Amino acid sequence: MSTNPVEVNGLTSVYGDFTAVAGIDLQVRQGEIFALLGTNGAGKTTTMETLEGHRRPQGGEVRVLGLDPFRNRRRLTGRVSAVLQESGFAGDLTASETLRLWQRLHPGRSGPPDPLALVDLGHRADVRVKQLSGGERRRLDLALAVSTDPELLFLDEPTTGLDPASRERTWRILRDLRAEGRTILLTTHYLEEAEALSDRVSIMDRGTIAISGTLAEVVASHAARIRCALPPGAGPLPPFEGESVLDGGLLTVWTRRLQQDLHRLLAWAEREGHELGRLSAADASLAEVFASVRAESAAAELEGVR
Numbered sequence: 001m002s003t004n005p006v007e008v009n010g011l012t013s014v015y016g017d018f019t020a021v022a023g024i025d026l027q028v029r030q031g032e033i034f035a036l037l038g039t040n041g042a043g044k045t046t047t048m049e050t051l052e053g054h055r056r057p058q059g060g061e062v063r064v065l066g067l068d069p070f071r072n073r074r075r076l077t078g079r080v081s082a083v084l085q086e087s088g089f090a091g092d093l094t095a096s097e098t099l100r101l102w103q104r105l106h107p108g109r110s111g112p113p114d115p116l117a118l119v120d121l122g123h124r125a126d127v128r129v130k131q132l133s134g135g136e137r138r139r140l141d142l143a144l145a146v147s148t149d150p151e152l153l154f155l156d157e158p159t160t161g162l163d164p165a166s167r168e169r170t171w172r173i174l175r176d177l178r179a180e181g182r183t184i185l186l187t188t189h190y191l192e193e194a195e196a197l198s199d200r201v202s203i204m205d206r207g208t209i210a211i212s213g214t215l216a217e218v219v220a221s222h223a224a225r226i227r228c229a230l231p232p233g234a235g236p237l238p239p240f241e242g243e244s245v246l247d248g249g250l251l252t253v254w255t256r257r258l259q260q261d262l263h264r265l266l267a268w269a270e271r272e273g274h275e276l277g278r279l280s281a282a283d284a285s286l287a288e289v290f291a292s293v294r295a296e297s298a299a300a301e302l303e304g305v306r
């Protein structure tokens, strides 16, 4: 058996006769931040709920810290912390009272000495929960999660609704938690969050995993793009490895050999004495990969393939 904190093999989850998760594999490695991305209704929440031990899988095998989370929820409590989108703590308690209550509910597990300070809430310890801002409440959730010294954290859209400064602050806290050796699996709809934080990502679509890997691997699965404006009357183009389209004087080359095709273009322009306008060359972005997963999904749905 592998020692990955999260091991999912062939997970299938159904609601009645609807298959929400259709036999996915997922491995989250020790000490990494892993982002589970996906289109709406892709099956992310169902997968997370299964990993958190709230749902019994209908097929496949799920191991969290080596245990079946459905059968061993109590044994995993504290070692695994989940931060959901809605925490539902009593608004009249202060942040520190909430933390003490939480720690009483998890006896025998003590984490960092000052979890509130860890999430930059030390100065708000005596403020009632209902008086905290949305961002501060989400950070309180994180403080509670960390207070049991978890090896593994499940975070459901940890920065949804936060302003850019709060988001950056949460990212810094999550990076610090990773630096301490904790493992984090998060879902997010923000692709820039996945790009900024995660070591590896999976993009889910309609119950399956469309693509998985490090960010570099995922973007490398799609063609890079070269774009430039050509001067009027420019002669025949050089042969590119990738596909080129010339539209109204704007050249686009989609290529998996970016360096080679860029060199060909520049050498050709030099030879012909052309000045290239608005030249850009870049790998695919995660947003482009995601858009293409969504486009393929929409096309498949139109054809009724599932």
Ligand SMILES: Nc1ncnc2c1ncn2[C@@H]1O[C@H](COP(=O)(O)OP(=O)(O)OP(=O)(O)O)[C@@H](O)[C@H]1O
Pocket (backbone or CB within 6 Å): 015, 018, 020, 038, 039, 040, 041, 042, 043, 044, 045, 046, 047
């Ligand atoms: N209790 C339920 N009964 C029936 N179908 C459900 C139930 N919960 C979820 N589903 C369906 O299962 C599929 C997967 O839902 P899930 O919530 O896991 O997706 P998701 O990727 O988290 O979506 P989102 O990004 O929109 O939150 C969706 O088609 C959803 O409508």
